[in-house]
Amino acid sequence: DTGVSQNPRHKITKRGQNVTFRCDPISEHNRLYWYRQTLGQGPEFLTYFQNEAQLEKSRLLSDRFSAERPKGSFSTLEIQRTEQGDSAMYLCASSLGQGIYDEQFFGPGTRLTVL
Amino acid sequence: KNQVEQSPQSLIILEGKNCTLQCNYTVSPFSNLRWYKQDTGRGPVSLTIMTFSENTKSNGRYTATLDADTKQSSLHITASQLSDSASYICVVSARQDSSYKLIFGSGTRLLVRP
Numbered sequence: 001d002t003g004v005s006q007n008p009r010h011k012i013t014k015r016g017q018n019v020t021f022r023c024d025p026i027s028e029h030n031r032l033y034w035y036r037q038t039l040g041q042g043p044e045f046l047t048y049f050q051n052e053a054q055l056e057k058s059r060l061l062s063d064r065f066s067a068e069r070p071k072g073s074f075s076t077l078e079i080q081r082t083e084q085g086d087s088a089m090y091l092c093a094s095s096l097g098q099g100i101y102d103e104q105f106f107g108p109g110t111r112l113t114v115l
Numbered sequence: 116k117n118q119v120e121q122s123p124q125s126l127i128i129l130e131g132k133n134c135t136l137q138c139n140y141t142v143s144p145f146s147n148l149r150w151y152k153q154d155t156g157r158g159p160v161s162l163t164i165m166t167f168s169e170n171t172k173s174n175g176r177y178t179a180t181l182d183a184d185t186k187q188s189s190l191h192i193t194a195s196q197l198s199d200s201a202s203y204i205c206v207v208s209a210r211q212d213s214s215y216k217l218i219f220g221s222g223t224r225l226l227v228r229p
Contacts, residue, residue, distance in 0.1 A: 004158070040124075040221065040222075040224075041221050041222075042119075042204050042206075042219030042220050042221050042222055043159070043204075043219050044219070045216070045217065091158050091159075093158070101147065101164055102215060103161055103164065104161075104217065105161075106158030106159050106160070107158050108156075108157050108158050109156070109157070109158050111156070
């Protein structure tokens with residue numbers, strides 16, 4: 001399978017715990033994006049990387065959130081001291097980063113439930 | 116403020132029937148408009164992408180239209196199938212410095228019943 005993969009698919013944690021999600025983009029894609037999606041809503045942009053550089057972060061990305069893409073390949077999203085409001089689907093997408101038709105391909109998402 | 120609004124929020128139709136989903140946007144500067152299909156518990160999958168110079172684009176039983184003057188788009192599904200049950204998300208791309216930012220609508224949840 002050469003699509004975007006995310007692990008784990010589901011995560012249940014207790015409030016206050018730290019969680020880390022992983023995203024493996026399509027291999028030749030330079031750009032990697034993280035989104036958060038709550039029930040009945042469209043995805044909301046969190047952050048994106050051009051290779052290993054994190055170029056933009058949304059105001060939604062509080063200090064408890066950190067994302068890395070150390071070698072320009074896979075990326076991790078860590079949430080520290082989770083809160084119930086963090087419960088959502090976390091989507092990763094990747095793209096070539098070229099032109100106006102720069103299509104983003106989404107992974108299956110990681111569903112986080114904070115108890 | 117850049118916004119994408121979709122209607123209806125949800126829709127139930129019988130298998131074999133046609134339906135049309137609507138999208139209105141206030142996004143500037145506009146780059147392109149996309150329709151995505153998102154199955155429950157899955158990531159969105161692209162159906163169509165249109166720039167302002169394209170007013171219609173088809174992908175099988177899916178036909179998207181774009182009116183850049185009125186800033187409206189529609190997604191028409193012909194001869195619906197049970198597998199069409201999903202959320203359909205309208206996404207508008209806005210040029211931002213040297214990159215493009217995607218603004219997502221909330222989606223229309225479609226249920227196709229036998």
